[in-house]
Amino acid sequence: MRTAMRGESRVRAGNGIVRAGRHDPLPTGLIMCRIATFNRVAGSLLVLLLGLALAGCSGGGGGSSPAPTTPPGGVTSLTLSASPSTLSVSAGASTTFTLNVSPASYSPVTVSLLNAPSGMQISTNAGASAGSGTQTETLSTAASTAAGTYTVTLSGSSGALSGTTTLTVQVQAAATGALQLSATPAVLSQPAGGSTTFDVSVSPAAASPVTLTLVNPPVGMQVSTNAGAVAGSGTQSVTLTTTTAVTLGTYSLTLDGSGGGQTASTQLTVQVQPALPAAFVQIEQDTFNYFWNTTNASNGLAPDHYSTANGPSPYASIAATGFALSAYPIGVQNGWVTHAQAAQRVLTTLDFLYNAPQGTSASGDSGYEGFFYHFLDLNTGLRYGTTTGLSSVDNALLMAGVLFDASYFNDGSSTDNQIQTLANALFRRVNWQWMAQADYPLVNLDWTPASGFSPYNWQGYNEAMIVYIEALGSPTYALPTSAWTGWTATYPNFWGTYYGRQQLSFGPLFGSQYSEAWIDFRGIQDAYMRSQGIDYFINSRRATESQQAYAEANPGGWTGYGADLWGLTACDGPGTFSFTNGSGQTLSFQGYYARGAGLQDAYDDGTIAPTAALSSIVFAPGIVIPTIQAMQANYGSYILGQYGFHDAFNPSFQYTSVTPASGTVVPGVGWVDNQYLGIDQGPILMMLENYRSGLVWNVMRQNSVIQAGLKSAGFTGGWLSGTPALQ
Incomplete structure (x- = not known):
């Protein structure tokens, strides 16, 4: 039938740095003992030796951008905070969070976990910039880590200062069964230089979120899991991005995922269309x-x-x-x-x-x-x-x-x-x-x-x-x-x-x-x-x-x-x-x-x-x-x-x-x-x-x-x- 147009619808997103001050200076007693063995040395030599000993022993072990050895006025400890402060992870899996450090000049700090359950570890990710005030941490668990909610203390030290913050870690039971992934939708279409989101379903759910990578993607194409993925939920939101350098066309790609000690893959079809001026x-x-x-x-x-x-x-x-x-x-x-x-x-x-x-x-x-x-x-x-x-x-x-x-x-x-x-x-x-x-x-x-x-x-x-x-x-x-x-x-x-x-x-x-x-x-x-x-x-x-x-x-x-x-x-x-x-x-x-x-x-x-x-x-x-x-x-x-x-x-x-x-x-x-x-x-x-x-x-x-x-x-x-x- 003919539609009456006007009448109807038409009507109108660290490690490796050796820090100054990490080693303790020589004990005072040892210094004085060494001074006594040289009692016939002129007073001026004594002064010189003492000065050299103190200066040499206070030096750090190299590395770029060393942390200050003298705290700023009034600062007696580091202030640390984790974002988020509550983490959820499956046994045998890992998750990341941001550690904020104040004063910023002392970052990155050396971190450790206190009162953590067996199999739980922490490490600072590569790429932390000295003095930035932030560093990315990875908290990992072993498959044997018991399920439960843990309150653990994260300790950080740098230079003459140290500090702590508290983390709540919810450990989900280890995933059982073969890992399986599926993408929804499995076909994506976007302009070069753009981005689009899709969902990845993970089975068993306890393995989620998994770490995702594209196998042999064209230059300029990558995937990343969006913030907010909940451990054990069985699903995660993922963003695929392309640069304007990506050649136009349709790509059949493999999306690999790893989690819970297992790996799996699923297929994606990505249609890259002309960039939008x-x-x-x-x-x-x-x-x-x-x-x-x-x-x-x-x-x-x-x-x-x-x-x-x-x-x-x-x-x-x-x-x-x-x-x-x-x-x-x-x-x-x-x-x-x-x-x-x-x-x-x-x-x-x-x-x-x-x-x-x-x-x-x-x-x-x-x-x-x-x-x-x-x-x-x-x-x-x-x-x-x-x-x-x-x-x-x-x-x-x-x-x-x-x-x-x-x-x-x-x-x-x-x-x-x-x-x-x-x-x-x-x-x-x-x-x-x-x-x-x-x-x-x-x-x-x-x-x-x-x-x-x-x-x-x-x-x-x-x-x-x-x-x-x-x-x-x-x-x-x-x-x-x-x-x-x-x-x-x-x-x-x-x-x-x-x-x-x-x-x-x-x-x-x-x-x-x-x-x-x-x-x-x-x-x-x-x-x-x-x-x-x-x-x-x-x-x-x-x-x-x-x-x-x-x-x-x-x-x-x-x-x-x-x-x-x-x-x-x-x-x-x-x-x-x-x-x-x-x-x-x-x-x-x-x-x-x-x-x-x-x-x-x-x-x-x-x-x-x-x-x-x-x-x-x-x-x-x-x-x-x-x-x-x-x-x-x-x-x-x-x-x-x-x-x-x-x-x-x-x-x-x-x-x-x-x-x-x-x-x-x-x-x-x-x-x-x-x-x-x-x-x-x-x-x-x-x-x-x-x-x-x-x-x-x-x-x-x-x-x-x-x-x-x-x-x-x-x-x-x-x-x-x-x-x-x-x-």
Whole structure:
């Protein structure tokens, strides 16, 4: 079926130093005895001998950067502290911690453990810098070390000073059984110069965390276990990083792990993609600032759009609010806002939504049956206008942001705990069964107090995949697997070859981007995709490549179209106009409209939306990056602003005699928009971050609702089962 775009989702991270003062000076009695044997020596010789003896005996045994032999004024001992001071380790394994030394000039110190159990030892790691005030220590245990919690004293000495600190060491029982490792996901994709995280599962759990190394990786690629790994937990978070020197391509690598006296390995596939130019990171930050600055901080609602001329729209879009909720963790990860700042913004939003009135009144309510009206007054949060309905897909986008925050904000603080409580409560009250009652189990598009349910249901293929994933994964109002079967029943109508690529075809690119901004579809397949031998990620790559091929062919003869100027999706436009060109051809244009190139829902009036290409960077970086660079070079001063890319531009619209719906017409350039749309800004931000780090995908892979929904829909493979993704 054709999706009513504007009416639904589109309406807007020592040893070896010989220390001075380590040996005691000669005892005074020995010195005086030696002096007596030379009683006939002149007094001056006595003085000289005594001076030489004292000077020679006080000297240390060489080494660079010796510690001071004379303590600073008032300092009588070393102050030592361990970070962390509580360690957890399996018998037969080891763990590291940082030892802080004050005064710093006495570091590194010689360390030892007092009152430690049998088999427990400590050693200073190589590389400790003299005078730095810190050194890395490794605490190791023997397989025979008894399990239990030990309070041990760490003693450190340097120069004339010494000190102690206390360690609590929790020793887990030694691992038994053959060591086994598995990586989730087993296929990683990241740009050269970037990083991404994945989980390593360890069996037996008592052996974790294990020490990991990549076998023969390309130059510039390495792995490291993230801080916070808990001994005996059976899992550890790992970061894979690459430098810009890594050759692009796909690598099949072996990841070795050692722990508990055993070794094991697992396989990783790493796809290294083109490095992201610095300008793209700036675009990402500017786009984040759009959500941070334009959202109503008092209630967390995000405006539908923001105009450089008029500011934010008077009404909020719940879909844009879902993208805003997804933006805040990205800001935290990049250091653009603090965890506390983002958490408070999220808490404000969720609290407002949870307490907003729900009911069937035509006015005075914000939603009904757990759903919210598509448009809410930006200030009051009540239904905006008299025609706004409960759009199921826009609610799904809102709830995707809610679920993302529920999984991300989990540091155990009071604020994070409140976020999780409210997020879970908000999602649990969304009554998907109610929204599907008109033609059960298909989800209806929309409901209004005056008209009830829309005559249309969501069937594929379009942006509504996430509607069904959430509905099937609901812990309270779950739809049956047959809902997914009904959703995919119309897929044959959308399957075909478009510009040489077989695909499920939906013209506007937002149909490929919305669900995949949150859900990592790489390598996971439902029954339909298994039958076609691809996955939804590959399908979206083909859709992206087809749009470029369409622009190169340029059947409509639009100005500027080519390999580096393409991108059709639902977006702003110059307005509803028709003109006759010099060849007698009638050219028609639209304002906000669903533009696209594909077997279904195709429309083109020469309007290019930067979000169409940029939000596809995860699918086809090799064609997206040069396209965006060309847009910047050729149109940047007109289409880039405070918050990144304006929504759209049209080089073919050169009609200066008319007043466009938004923006302006620049002679020789064409129509350029002056608005930013929340539902177009969101995919830009999220897909850039997914390309750089995989943040949103990694977090959402852990969400129980998403996992349950995918499994209910019949998805298998990939990160759901730890198998490699399709190439």
